[in-house]
Each structure stands twice: as structure tokens, then as C-alpha cells.
Amino acid sequence: MASEQSTSRSADLELGRFLHARRNQTRPEQVGLTKGTGLRRTPGLRREELATLAGISIDYYVRLERGKETRPSPAVLDALARALRLDDAEHQHLRELAALAARYAAEPAPPTSPTVRPHLELLLETMRPNPAYIISRSMDLLAWNPGGLALYAGLADWPATQRNLARYLFLHPTARTLFPDWDHQVRGCVARLRALAGTDPDASDLTGLVGELLLKSPDFATLWERYEVAGRKKVHKTFHHPQVGDLTLSAQSMHLEGTPGLRLSAYAADPGTPDHDAMLLLDMATERSAEQPDPQPDPQIEQQPRRQS
The missing domain is CATH 3.30.450.180 (Beta-Lactamase)
Incomplete structure (x- = not known):
């Protein structure tokens, strides 16, 4: 149960992390805003600027970014994608993060096997x-x-x-x-x-x-x-x-x-x-050179445990 709760919380936070990162990398002039004369404490858009561009309340957006709101509607996601100028791949990733946070997503696929047929x-x-x-x-x-x-x-x-x-x-x-x-x-x-x-x-x-x-x-x-x-x-x-x-x-x-x-x-x-x-x-x-023996592990590289096939 504790593991499931940890995974759920990770999914909640990942949606907010993605929005925060994209907001910080979207410059005001990219979305038609002027920087103004005051000192900006963020390299990209302020939260209230993004909320306004997306047509949502600042409180709702802050909850999204902090992982306290996990069920944004498709319309909200689309509005945020437009405001942040996301491309198709980034837009799809935003949808997948939201689905995961809302528990709509299927269970993640298991790690791939190290065995090749x-x-x-x-x-x-x-x-x-x-x-x-x-x-x-x-x-x-x-x-x-x-x-x-x-x-x-x-x-x-x-x-x-x-x-x-x-x-x-x-x-x-x-x-x-x-x-x-x-x-x-x-x-x-x-x-x-x-x-x-x-x-x-x-x-x-x-x-x-x-x-x-x-x-x-x-x-x-x-x-x-x-x-x-x-x-x-x-x-x-x-x-x-x-x-x-x-x-x-x-x-x-x-x-x-x-x-x-x-x-x-x-x-x-x-x-x-x-x-x-x-x-x-x-x-x-x-x-x-194929006859040369397998090299010994490099001490500068962290040793990875051998996976069982």
C-alpha cells in the first residue's frame, strides 16, 4: 500500500513539474506579452500570466503546479498547451501525465527484458x-x-x-x-x-x-x-x-x-x-579485434547489478 501511495504521489508531482519547467522556459515575448520595466524573478512566464493566457484562475493553476489538483479537464489541458506553445509531442505528454495523475492511465509497462531472442x-x-x-x-x-x-x-x-x-x-x-x-x-x-x-x-x-x-x-x-x-x-x-x-x-x-x-x-x-x-x-x-577478452569494469563508472535473463 505504501508503495502504491508513493507511486501515485510521484505521478501527481510529475504533472506539476512539467508545467513548471515549460512555464519557466516560455518567454513573455513568445506569447505576445511585454516584459515591462520591473524586475522579473522568474526567467519565463509568471504563474498569473500563464493562468490568464489559459483562461483559468491563478489559484487553480497553482494547485495544478503543486500537485494538489490532479483532474484537469481536456479543455484545460488544451488551453495550457496553447498558452505554452507546446508541440504535438509535448501536448501528448501533458495529456499522459494528467491521465496518470488522475489514475486513468493503464499500469506502466514492465521493464524490458535484457534477453534478445x-x-x-x-x-x-x-x-x-x-x-x-x-x-x-x-x-x-x-x-x-x-x-x-x-x-x-x-x-x-x-x-x-x-x-x-x-x-x-x-x-x-x-x-x-x-x-x-x-x-x-x-x-x-x-x-x-x-x-x-x-x-x-x-x-x-x-x-x-x-x-x-x-x-x-x-x-x-x-x-x-x-x-x-x-x-x-x-x-x-x-x-x-x-x-x-x-x-x-x-x-x-x-x-x-x-x-x-x-x-x-x-x-x-x-x-x-x-x-x-x-x-x-x-x-x-x-x-x-573480436577475439579480445571482455574488459574489466571501469572503477569510474557506477557498477550496475547484473540482470537475470
Whole structure:
């Protein structure tokens, strides 16, 4: 019972946290208001300004933000979304948070299994030399072909149980030089984790990772507070790879049927191009080093308990 009450309270507060974060990041001039001459104590909209724009009372809005009002009507949610200039993904996230707070939402999905079926591992192998891998909803790397692992330079230096793409982006020293658009990559990464945490705040496969990154990465902590949930995905990704040089690959990610929470990501380049040649070199170089033993755990990375399959 205590656990259920804790989860319910987390859901109540998450709706308020999202509204607070979006309000702080909405500048008055974005919504047609003037800053005025007085000193503003908030970087974005004041509570009374947002309430007025949404056509609700300031008292009601304060209750929403503090988690004391958990059943806003669809009309109120739509009005708040318009006032805050939310995009479609953010608007949908607001609806999901409200449904969760009002206990209308279905039970959160269980954490994804760390076990990948053999036919999926075979699929990854048949995709060579195209880099491909399978990740969990919290971005644990669960299966890969040689190029899929080697694409993230230095990730193979970590033991398999520590290979997580969010951890790599923020804690691996190579990540910032591997991605010329590192800032864009990490914003999308945090937005994805934030969206998951908002609708499943006590997810066991997420809380440990987020706690670790909040402790070890000031960049992650700053982005986490922004509460962005709509990362902008790119059709192409550029890598400044220490082994094969610069390469730009088309990227595709998809859910896997019958495996809730798991996603397959794959990369490709047009045959005969320098990018394709670099991709071939990466696959061959990785195959030659495949006989090396699994590295020992890095003491700088928090040890994650081995999950049972």
C-alpha cells in the first residue's frame, strides 16, 4: 500500500513539474506579452500570466503546479498547451501525465527484458556491414553486430553490463569528439529519458541510470531540469570516428514486434561513396579485434547489478 501511495504521489508531482519547467522556459515575448520595466524573478512566464493566457484562475493553476489538483479537464489541458506553445509531442505528454495523475492511465509497462531472442541476433548479423544494434527503452545496449558496437568509439572498452548509450554520451571521454553535434545528441537523449520518467516515474530500469548521471554529469543535470520531452531526430548522423575518419550515415530506428520496449537502430550509406567505404572498414576492423577478452569494469563508472535473463 505504501508503495502504491508513493507511486501515485510521484505521478501527481510529475504533472506539476512539467508545467513548471515549460512555464519557466516560455518567454513573455513568445506569447505576445511585454516584459515591462520591473524586475522579473522568474526567467519565463509568471504563474498569473500563464493562468490568464489559459483562461483559468491563478489559484487553480497553482494547485495544478503543486500537485494538489490532479483532474484537469481536456479543455484545460488544451488551453495550457496553447498558452505554452507546446508541440504535438509535448501536448501528448501533458495529456499522459494528467491521465496518470488522475489514475486513468493503464499500469506502466514492465521493464524490458535484457534477453534478445536468437533470431534477432541473427538479423543483426545479416545486416552487416551496416552497423545495427538493439537497445532497451532506457538505452541499454542489449545486442549488436560488429559495426553497431564500433560506431560508438570506445564503448567496447566498457563491460557489456555497463554499455548504455546515455551513459556513453555523458560519461565517455570520446563521445564529445565523436559527435560534431554533441549538444543536439544529448538533448534528444535526455528528452527521451524524461518522457519515460514522466509517465513511469518509479521505473526500476531508469531510476538508477538517472541518479548516476545526475550525480556525475552537470550537463545531464542541467538538461534534466529543463524537462524537454520532444527530442528532434535526424535522418542522418555524422561521426568523427578515430578509426575510420568522418562518415555520415542515414539512420533508422524502429520498435520490434513482440518485444515491448526494445528498439532496433540501423545505419546505411550509398554504395561506392566514401561513407560506405568507411563503414566497411569499421566492420572489418571490429571483426579483427573480436577475439579480445571482455574488459574489466571501469572503477569510474557506477557498477550496475547484473540482470537475470
